[in-house]
Amino acid sequence: MNFRIFFIVCLLIQSSCERDDICLEGTPATPSLIVVFRDYQDTEVKKSVENLVIQGFNQEEILQTFTGDSIALPLRKNFEFSQFKLSFNVDTDSLIADSLQFNYDRFDLYINRACGYKSNYVFKEPSHYLLTKSEGWIQNIEKLKDTISDEQNTHLVIYH
């Protein structure tokens, strides 16, 4: 009889549950490039942009239409560069646009089972190209950080 009870217990234990693997909110993910906008005449003053249309190169959808003074740009992972077109819709006919390319190397860090890896980036030399030759709205670009490992710091400044 003991044997039988033991077996029933064994059967019950077998159907045990497994904990779901959910990456907890707040776990640092792959950081985006943090860019702030400043006035080119007074380089210490933040200068907001209004209705800036941001679109990734070869992407049909726009990333966002942005108003404010700092923005996060997600970077491509399987390429050593990302290209964005930053344009203002001044009116329906004319368009002021600048295209930018950021150059970087990627390295990955293991977080845990649920979250897997996150990517960090190190700027290459040169860190960026201004792809538009004609007159755009961007006056100057300055790199502040060499590595993109979190979103707490500003990595790049655009003066306009």
Place this chain on the structure above:
Amino acid sequence: MSKIRTWLFTINLILLCGMGNAQESEPLLESIDTIQKRVKKPYTLRFGIDLIKPATAQFEKDYFGLELVGDLRLYGDFYIATEIGNEKRTEQSELINFTTAGSYVKLGFDYNMFKNWKGMNNAIHLGLRLCNSFHTQTVNSYETYSLNHYWPTEITQNGFQTGERESLNARWAEVVVGIKVRLIDNFYMGFSLRMNRLFSDTEPNNFDNLYIPGFNRKTDENVWGAGFNYTLTYAIPIRL
């Protein structure tokens, strides 16, 4: 997975039937054997394989496993017991696809709590094992964790952190509770539940031992794990 459950259930049924038979014949033995004779119990060498691992390998194409088991009665109700196995397993764990391959050795003792009739070797046993694994972890592909999905999903298939992490090992202990029941002649069928406690493992470079051969799944939160096996063993009495 449901196929495996069916398989487990079938094996359980077979075992239950086997035990029924064994118990019915017991009273007869008792009535004949009334005089207590002091006979030296033979040393019993029992060896066999775990049935679960080859069965799982049939159902899951990303799994290979083999485990040899053995025990030897040394003194009284104490047995030295061992399990030696090899596993190769590929798993898609959330964002990472990885393969664990390697061998393990478990060595320890069992204490048989079941009072057998003379000549029988059934067991309800409690035991302890010290275990060691020798394995490799290979990251096959992964997608890095991002909150922003503006760019198309990019899976890293080669370079970066993909590749093999060699010469890893893990050490742990297992508390074993199990039974062994005679089927026919010298064949025994067994089932055991194991509670594992991980002591240490060599951390793979920029990765983790998400699975350890013999130990099973390693969780981020704690050092405990669990396992079980179904064994088919053959016993040889050795009289010295």
